[in-house]
Amino acid sequence: MRFRRRLILLYVVFCCVMGVVWLRATQLQWIDGDVWAQAARKLRQRPERLDAMRGPIVSADGVVLAEDAPVFQLTVVAWDFQRRARARCSGCGAIYFQSGRRKLHFPRTCACRRQLIRRSGEDAYPRKVPKEESAQLERLPPADLRPLEKVLDIAPGSLAIRAKERVAEVERIIRELRDRMDREGDDTSFREKRLELRAQDLLRRPFVIIGNLPDAAAQLVLTNEDGTFRGFGVRSALRRNYPLGDFAPQLLGFTSQLGPEEYGPLREQHGDRVTFNTRIGRTGVERACNWQMHGEPGHRLMELDESGQFSITVEDRPPRPGKPVALSIHAKISRIAEQLLFSDPRRGPAGYVPQGQPSGAFVALDAYTGEVLIWSEAPRYDLNTELDDLYDKRLTEAKRDLDAGLWIPRHPLDKRMTIEEWRARLVQPAPVSMSRIAQLAVEPGSTFKPLIALGLLQSGLPLPFHSYHCHNSTRSPGCHACGSVDLVRAIEKSCNRYFAYSVRDSKYWPTYRTYLGGFIEEVGIGRAPTDEISEWSRGQWLWPYVDFTMKDMLGHAQAWLQEHGGDDAPTLELAALPGTPPSVGGDPARLGSRLAKVAAWVAKRTRARKLLVSATRVETIERDVVMEFGVRAAGARPWSALPGTDRTALPSALSGLPRHRVGIRGQLERGGMVWFRATMPRRVGRTDRSKPPVIRPDDGRNVAIGQGPVLVTPLQMARAIAVLANGGLLVDPHVVRAVGGRAVQRVPRRLRIDPGHIDTVRDGMYRVVNEEGTARKANWGQVPATVYGKTGTAQVGRTWQPFGETEDGGPWHHWFVGFAEAPGRRTIAFACVLHARAEAASGMTAAPATADILARWYQDPASRGGK
Amino acid sequence: MRRMSLGERLKSADWLLLGLGVLLAFAGVLGVQTAADGRVDYGSIQMRWAIIGVTVCLLMLAMPYRVVVQWRYLWYVGGILLLLAVLVVGRGKSAGRWISLGSFRMQPSEIMKLILVVTLAGYIRYDKRHRTFLGLVAPFALTLIPFLLIMKQPDLGTALLLLPVLFVMLYVAGANRAHLGIVAAAGMVAAGVLFFTPGLLNEYQKDRVRAFLMQGSDDTALLRSHNHQIEQSKMVVGTSDLLGRGVSETTREAIRFLPERHSDFIFPVMIHAFGLMGATLLFMIYLLFIGLILRTALKVREPSGRLLAVGVASLFACQTAINLGMTLGLLPIVGMPLPFLSYGGSSMLTSFAALGLVLNVGSDHPVEFGRGDFD
Structure with a gap:
């Protein structure tokens, strides 16, 4: 009976369990049914993001510079390609x-x-x-791909190579996925399935190998029926198209798809406007006006029909296209300027051609509003075709130029920089993608003189010389033997001696250099022209002050002792001798280790636990300062300096130094010290950007002629020169005139400059062009306006020397800056630079080119109007 | 002892029980056909296995069950060897549970379930030692060896199924409830310790338990991925209605995101296709089916036959309850097929073989029998 009872009990339990299960099924269906139905419906729906068309960029003369256009793309599907x-x-x-x-x-x-x-x-x-x-x-x-390659105008076999590379990439990702599956050893069928599905999806997903496929090529692939192009496919997409191709690529910039690491932060910031497909502007106007041009993406919700196709539209919100951006630049005249500047055989020998094409720029802006009107520069690249491999290209080019010993845009003046460091720094910037107008800052040469002249006049002090006699001297390169010159004539003749030597010899020079430092910055040198496009360079005005304190140096020495000093060394205490100046300059890491070695040796000899370190400036050589450091045991009475040095006992770290650089003074046990000397750059200019810059005494001569610690972009020069054209207004150069039909207004700032002083400088600049000045030989007759200008031939080179010790020979930057005014026409300020020319004659290159451009500008209706 | 002839056995077999088994198998074929994604014709394959299963069932009916029980250790050793073999040459997309024999893949753990029932039935039948606490050691040892080997594959679901079967068999064989309670409590404590001991359980197994405990939460991607199957299953059940959507495209569309829908998760497919009414009918069939097996156990006086019937009943009952509970989110997910319904050759053959044994027990009435009914 017990058996029977137990069986019945078990059966009852089973019935109860089944009852619970039944109740659960009932609950899911009757009580929670709506919730599940909703969830299931969601599962049957597929949301689609509809990308908005990005707003176009249009020039002032109505030329479309960038637009979103439907294009065909050539894709490869790994699965099919592997089975071809x-x-x-x-x-x-x-x-x-x-x-x-x-x-x-x-x-x-x-x-x-x-x-x-x-x-x-x-x-x-x-x-x-x-x-x-x-x-x-x-x-x-194998199927013959040559017809397609012919239409695409690419080398035979290269299409298959591209496809293979992309397929190999896909295969690598899939291998990684499968390795992950094996490694995790997970058997949860759905997780594994999910990874496998991803792998399968990758295999069957089309990957773009050519972004902009010509219609003929697309037609060839689409109409092919015999499977010749198996593995290849064509799809349509929106692509940023730049109708003029290589027009101002550095200014327009480019867009690219979001990276995975960018998605999160941008999504947080801009919400639904950002999707995985979002393209954002990376540089130039595309970047600056990115969110205005971005538009609002649309949304579509599709649902599965009975046949399993997503054919039912549940929701449909069309995308809203981005706003158009109107530039102030006149594309047509800019194009002409490009031709005149870089393709005209009359420009003479091109000199160095660093990037396979000449390097230079011409920019003109409205002197009263700051609107940039003409923008021409070289080298350029085609935004439609060269973007994908731009990075590789510019890297390769930079390396090639470097190996060939060609001119490189800029190198630092630090003589201590090793060639390796220099090379490393040179490869870093992107020579091709760097705008020659707004980013590449170089020495302005003599074009800086009008600004210096204005600064001298504006300082309110008597001019250094009422009249200065410039005589010919073979020891002064660049001397034109101007004869007797005053300030106006010095501008006209571009007299280096007037600006360099006379200024230096003036008794007011200390005041001048203090005033000039601030004045030059006030006219926009060393400052970014505008924050409109963040990549625009602020150039360089006086070297940044790099200095290290005694405290830094002792800190490094102490750290070195902790790490390398042996058993006793970490307990050593280093302190500055009272009276030691806090600022010692130099590299604290390099000097700190040397100091630590000496300290360890002194401590060993004297058994002292505390050491005192002194630092004294013993000599100043041009840009350098020689410091003498002394280390002695604390506690002992300082030994009076005695001549005679016992070098025999020096530690090995110091014994290699020359006799005059290291030694022992006195007896260490009785307060004597080990001393060593170090030469370090004294990069003095300004300690803090909030304080006005002061020209270092040694830099005065160079600054006065636009060499040395001053680097400017043509845009900055045009802006500064515009101050002379408009009578003291500092304009904000800008290229965006309107966004979505709303004008962008920028109000110029009036500087406190005496109109009389401006007239004096203008007089000098007038003579440069119209009388016996350096630019007189250009064909100014063709320009229906009064042109004021200044030539400049800036010296660059590997072995830069301070003024007076310059080596002859190039390369040179040829500058011509100025402004032109005519009744009923816009007053424009312009800057023209031709980089790295072999001959030192800007009056023969930059000035004639400018004359040609201005002549064409005044033929253009766009030149009418203005003040 | 006179053996019954084959004719007598066939005559006295419980054909209703076999009929219910065949009915379930047919419903399974229908369900599998509905669940198939079109790439593989699972329905036809399942039908083939059902026919083979019925044949196996009849063969089992033909062979006297006492002979089967007599050779229990031979089966047991064979089963253990197969389980060892599966550890060496085992294959499977998620766990190494199968041995490939040409185009057929055998799952030894499925067979081992039945072998263990036979072995335990033979061991316990005339023994009283299991009524003492120490006497439980031997049956537990017999169970734990395959349990551990199956765990090693790893196939937690099948391994865990062996324990309730053992408990039920010992319970009906007269084991002390207190002893069983102590062992069960100790087992639960041990399970808790094992769960938190690193390296003993795979992470995914722990994740499944965690996912079950945190149903409805989507805190982490991991839990989301593990809850996916339960959520999908509940969704399929929840979106059906009283009479179901039938074997139609709509049903196929509704179940397309449910993983393993043709095997372990066949029940949501059935309930979606045939509604709550169909599910209720299915429950009734299972209840009747288990009830008939237990009736057979009550009818028979021979202890090993009784134990065999009870063991098979507990096997089916536990499998059914666990599978249904798992698909409805009442239990964590384990790899457990629904008897006769889920796709799978090994499962189908084992189920029919077990049914054959029960029919055999029910139809074979020995003239003399041992002692009473474990009193």
Whole structure:
């Protein structure tokens, strides 16, 4: 009976369990049914993001510079590409595609195979059928891609190579996915399935290999029916198109898709406007006006129909296109300026051609509003075709130029920089992608003189010389033997001696250099022209002050002792001798280690735990300062300096130094010290950007002639010169005139400059062009306006020397800056620079080029109007 | 002892029980056909296995069950060897549970379940030692060896199924409830310790338990991925109605995101296709089916036959309860097929073989029998 009872009990338990299960099923269906139905519906729906068309960029003369355009893209699907080996059935003649890596096998669809199966009675591959009875598969040669390559105008075989590279990349990712599956050893079927699905998805997903496919090529692929282009596909997409190709690429900038690490922060900031497909502007106007041009993406919700197709539209919100951006630049005249500047054979020998094409720039802006009107520069690149491999290209080019010893845009004046460091720094910037107008800052040369002249006049102090006699001297390169010159004539003749020597010899020079430091900055030198485009360079005005304190140096020495000093060294205490100046200059890491070695040696000899360090400036050589450091044991009475040095006992770290650089003064045990000297750059200019800059005494001569610690972009020069054109207004140069139809207004700032002083400088600049000045030989007759200008021939080179010790020879930057005014026409300030010319004659290159450009400008209706 | 002839056995077999088994198998074929994604014709394959299963069932009916029980250790050793073999040559997309024999993949753990029932039935039948505490050691040892080997594959679901079967068999064989309670409590404590001991359970197994405990939460991607199957299953059940959507495209569309829908998760497919009414009918069939097996156990006086029937009943009952509980989110997910319904050759053959044994027990009435009913 007990058995029966127990069985019944078990059965009752089972019934109860089944009852619970039934109740659960009922709950899911009747109570939670709506929730699940909603969830299921969501599952059947597929949201689609509809990317908005990015707003176009249009020039002032109505030329579309950038727009989103539907394009065809050539894609490759890894799965199909791997199976593009062709085979023909000898039985029925059908062509099949297979993986080239494996043995050929009959596809299931082949009628011959079915016949063979029937005959052999097998349900698998009919291996037992004698060869002579069975249809065979013959391998065919690979499909000919040459017609497509011909349309695309690329080298034979390169299409397959590109596709293979992309497929190899996909295969690598899939391998990684599968490795991950193995490594994690996880068996959760759905997780594994999910990874496998991702792998499968990658295999079947089209990847773009050519972003902008010509229509003819697209047609060729789409209409092909014999499987020649198996693995390749065509899809349409929106692509940023730049109709003028290589017009001002550095200014317009480019867009690219978001990176994975960018998505999160941008999504937080801009919400639904950002999707994985979002392209954002990376440089130039594309970047500056990115969110205005971005538009609002649309949204569409599709639902599955009965046949399993997403054909039912549940929601549809069309995308809103981005706003158009109107630039102030006149594309047509800018294009002409490019031709005149860089393609005109009259420009003479081009000198160095660093990037395979000449380097230079011409920029003109409205002197009263700051609108940039003409923007021409070289080198350029084609935004439609060269973007993808731009990085590689510019890197390769930079390396090539470096190896060939060609001119490089800029190198630092630090003589201690090793060639390796220099090379490393040179490869870093992007020479091609760097705008010659707004980013590449170089020495302005003599074009800086009008600004210096204005500064001298504005300082309110008497001029250094009312009249100065400039005589010919072979020891002064660049001397034009101007004879007797005053300030106006010095500008006209571009007299280096007037600006360099006379200024230096003036008793007011200390006041001048203090005033000039601030004044030059006030007219926009050393400051970014505008924050409109963040990449625009602020150039350089006086070297940044790099200085290290005694405290830093002792800190480094202490750290060195902790790490390398041996058992006793970490307990050593280093302190500055009272009276030691806090600022010692130099590199604290390099000097700190040397100091630590000396300290360890002194401590060992004297058994002292505390050491005192002194630092004294013993000599100043041009830009350098020689410091003498002394280390002695604390506590002992300082030994009075005695001549005579015992070098025999010096530690090995110091014994290698020359006799005059290191020694022992006195007896260490009785307060004597070990001393060593170090030469370090004294980069003095300004300690703090909040304080006005002061010209270092030694830099005065160079600054006065636009050399040395001053680097400017043409845009900055045009802006500064505009101050002379408009009578003291500092304009904000800008290229964006309107966004979405709303004008962008920028109010110029009035500087406190005496109009009389401006007139004096203008007089000098007038004479440069119209009388006996350095630019007189250009054809100014063709320009229906009064032109004021200043030439400049700035010296660059590897072995830069301070003024007076310059080596002859190039390369040189040829500058011509100025402004032009005419009744009823816009007053424009312009700057022209031709980089790295072999001959030192800017009056023969930059000035004539400017004259030609201005002549064309005044023929253009855009030049009308203004003040 | 006179053996019954084959004719007598066939005559006295419980054909209703076999009919219910066949009915379930047919429903399974229908369900699997519905769940198939079109790439593989699972329905036809399942039908083939069902026919083979019925044949196996009849063969088992033909062979006297006492002979089967007599050779229990032979089966047991064979089963253990197969489980060892699966550790060496085992294959499977998620766990190494199968041995490939040409185109057929055998799952030894499925067979081992039945072998263990036979072995335990033979061991316990005339023994009273299991009524003492120490006497439980031997049956537990017999169970724990395959348990550990199956765990090693790893196949937690099948391994855990062996324990309730053992408990039920010992319970009906007269084991002390207190002893069983102590062992069960100790087992639960041990399970807790094992769960938190690193390296003993795979992470995914722990994740499944965690995911079960945190149902509805989507705190982490991991839990989301593990809850996915339960959520999908509940969704399929929840979106059906009283009479179901039938075997139609709509049903196929609704279940397309449910993983393993043709095997372990066949029940949501059935309930979606045939509604709550169909599910209720299915429950009734299972209840009747288990009830008939237990009736057979009550009918028979021979202890090993009784134990066999009870063991098979507990096997089916536990499998059914765990599978249904798992698909409805009442239990964590383990790899557990629904008897007769889920796709799988090994499962189908084992189920029919077990059914054959029960039919055999029910139809084979020995003239003399041992002692009473474990009193």
